[in-house]
Amino acid sequence: MPQPRAARVAAELTRMQAFFPIMQLLGNRLAATRPFDGFTVGMSAHLTTHTAALVQELTLGGGTWAICAxxxxxxxxxxxxxxxxxxxxxxxxxxxxxxxxxxxxHLPNLLAEAGGNLIGT
Structure with a gap:
């Protein structure tokens, strides 16, 4: 069972999908092609509901994901x-x-970040 805070975020993501149908299209395409299978993706991002919406769809493309705030x-x-x-x-x-x-x-093969924080570490 999701934690109350996670349940709130999940409900907000459901509402966001109604306003941003492109996100679901992206997720469907990634789920069908699985371009990240066999890869580890490292990310540094602001952990907001907008980021969660994007990551939720990106992870459908497979792979292992490691994210820091x-x-x-x-x-x-x-x-x-x-x-x-x-x-x-x-x-x-x-x-x-x-x-x-x-x-x-996690030895990521791919990095996604804003600001060069991971690369600079």
Whole structure:
């Protein structure tokens, strides 16, 4: 059973799908082609509901996903809970460098980030 915060985020993502049907089309295409199978994707991002909506669709493309918070100030704990419940490795430790290193410990083949935080670690 999802945690209350994760349930709130899941409900918000359902509402977002109605406004952004392109996201579901993206997810369907990725699910059909599975372009990330065999890859590990590392990401540093603001963990908001918008990010959760994107990651939810991207993970349908397969692979292993490891994500760390770009900022504690923008981290929604419901998003963290939901992504973890869906098999995404999410890191939000007290030290930004520590959670960057935790993502890099997965030896990602692909990186997605804003600001070069993972590359600079």
């Amino acid at each position: 770009a900022s504690d100030a923008t981290t929604d704990q419901g998003v963290v809970e939901l992504l973890r419940a869906n098999g995404v490795h999410v890191y939000t430790s007290t030290s930004r460098k520590d959670h960057h290193l935790q993502v890099l410990d």
